[in-house]
Amino acid sequence: MRDGAADFVAEQSAADELAAAVSRVTDNGPELIAEDKSSRQLIALAQRVAGKDVTVLLTGESGTGKEVFARYIHERSHRADGPFVAVNCAAIPENMLEALLFGFEKGAFTGANRSHSGKFEQAQGGTLLLDEVSEIDLGLQAKLLRALQEKEIERLCGHKPIPLDVRVLASSNRDLRDFVRLGKFREDLYYRLHVFPIHLPPLRDRLADIIPLAQSFALKYAQLGGAAGVEFTSDAQRKLIQHTWPGNVRELENVVQRALILADGDKIDSGAIQFDPVSLEPQPQSVPDWTNEAVRAVEGGPGALFEPNHAAKPWQPTIPKGIESAPVAPGYEEPHTPERSGQEASGQTLEEGLKTREYRLILETLTAVGGNRKEAAARLGISSRTLRYKLARMRQEGVEVPDRGSASTNIYVYGN
Structure with missing residues (x-):
C-alpha cells in the first residue's frame, strides 16, 4: 500500500x-x-x-x-x-x-x-x-x-x-x-x-499537486467557455507554487478562473495570475489637464506641489497653501461666502472641485488611520472595494497614494 x-x-x-x-x-x-x-x-x-x-x-x-x-x-x-x-x-x-x-x-x-x-x-x-x-x-x-x-x-x-x-x-x-x-x-x-x-x-504542504490541479481547472473552465485548452508558462507556474494558498484548493480554483479571463490567447503568463484583489497598474502619464491648471492656480507652478516634508515622522499629508481642510465628517457643510464662491468659480468647475475635496478627504482619512484601508473605508462610509477603486483612479490621475503601513510616505494633494 x-x-x-x-x-x-x-x-x-x-x-x-x-x-x-x-x-x-x-x-x-x-x-x-x-x-x-x-x-x-x-x-x-x-x-x-x-x-x-x-x-x-x-x-x-x-x-x-x-x-x-x-x-x-x-x-x-x-x-x-x-x-x-x-x-x-x-x-x-x-x-x-x-x-x-x-x-x-x-x-x-x-x-x-x-x-x-x-x-x-x-x-x-x-x-x-x-x-x-x-x-x-x-x-x-x-x-x-x-x-x-x-x-x-x-x-x-x-x-x-x-x-x-x-x-x-x-x-x-x-x-x-x-x-x-x-x-x-x-x-x-x-x-x-x-x-x-x-x-x-493543506495545499501549501502538497506542492506537487498545485500545477496538476491548476491545469485540470484550466481545462475544465476553458472547455466550458468553448476553448480547447490553455497552458501555464513557467513563470506562471513558479508564481503558483510560491503562493501560500490560505484558501487551499478552493482558492486555487478561483485564481485559475480569474487567470482565464485575464489571459491573452491560449497561454497563461504570470501577469494573469492575480490574487485577491486584482491590482491596477498606476498610470501617472494620464494626469488630466485640469490638474495642472489647479496646481498653477495655487502655487504658481507645478513644482511647488512636490515639496518633500522630511521632518514628518508619523506620515501625514503635506498640503499646499491655499487648500482648506476637508470636512471633519460626512454631511458637513462649510459656510457659504461670496469670496469663496468666486474663488471656486474662477479655479475649478463644480465637478472638479468635488473630486478634489473627495480625494483630499480620502488621503486625510488614510493619514488618521495609519494607512489601514479597511478602517479608512469604514470611516468614510464606503466599502473596501469602493475605496480600492477610488485609490486606483487617484493613482491614474497622478495623485500619490501612501502604501499600507508606510511610516514615512508624504501625501500630496492637488486642487484648491
Whole structure:
C-alpha cells in the first residue's frame, strides 16, 4: 500500500472478494489528482477504507477538498449505486437541523402541513456526509449519537423507529479534540465518529499537486467557455507554487478562473495570475489637464506641489497653501461666502472641485488611520472595494497614494 497499491486481497480470499476489489479500482468513479507523495498515500487509504462499511472522519483546513474526498470514498464503495447525501451542518439554523436530519411528521410544528423524510432516510442504501459536524448543537449531538449507535431514527413527533442502512462520513475544519476539552463536543460522539480518521494536509504542504490541479481547472473552465485548452508558462507556474494558498484548493480554483479571463490567447503568463484583489497598474502619464491648471492656480507652478516634508515622522499629508481642510465628517457643510464662491468659480468647475475635496478627504482619512484601508473605508462610509477603486483612479490621475503601513510616505494633494 505504501508503494502505491490501490488494495489487496489475501491468497485464500473468495473469488467475489477479489472481484469486488478489482471493481473498486477500475470503476468510473471520480478521480482525484494526487501527484504529491502525501496525496498518493491518502488515496491508498481512501481506497482501502472505501470497501469497509465504517465511519470515516475527514479533517483539514477549509478548502482542502474534504467533500470531494468523501464522494471518492462513496464511489469506490459497495454503496456506489446508492445516493450520496451531503449536509452542511454549519449553514443550517440549529432549530431546523434536527428536522432536516431526522424528518418530521405532519403537524410537528407550525407550517408542517405534511410528513417529510430527513437526510438519513434520503441516504438509505448510500452514504450521508455530515459536513462541519463540529457545528452541531450539543443537544442534537446526543440524538445523533443514538442514531449512529442504534442505526435507527425517529422523525419529529414520530411514533415508530425507522431502521437505517446508511454509511456515515463526517468532516470538520476544527480540531475536535480541542472542542471535546472545551466542552463544545461530546466525547462519546467524537469516538463514535473517530473510527477511521483521515487528515487532509493543506495545499501549501502538497506542492506537487498545485500545477496538476491548476491545469485540470484550466481545462475544465476553458472547455466550458468553448476553448480547447490553455497552458501555464513557467513563470506562471513558479508564481503558483510560491503562493501560500490560505484558501487551499478552493482558492486555487478561483485564481485559475480569474487567470482565464485575464489571459491573452491560449497561454497563461504570470501577469494573469492575480490574487485577491486584482491590482491596477498606476498610470501617472494620464494626469488630466485640469490638474495642472489647479496646481498653477495655487502655487504658481507645478513644482511647488512636490515639496518633500522630511521632518514628518508619523506620515501625514503635506498640503499646499491655499487648500482648506476637508470636512471633519460626512454631511458637513462649510459656510457659504461670496469670496469663496468666486474663488471656486474662477479655479475649478463644480465637478472638479468635488473630486478634489473627495480625494483630499480620502488621503486625510488614510493619514488618521495609519494607512489601514479597511478602517479608512469604514470611516468614510464606503466599502473596501469602493475605496480600492477610488485609490486606483487617484493613482491614474497622478495623485500619490501612501502604501499600507508606510511610516514615512508624504501625501500630496492637488486642487484648491
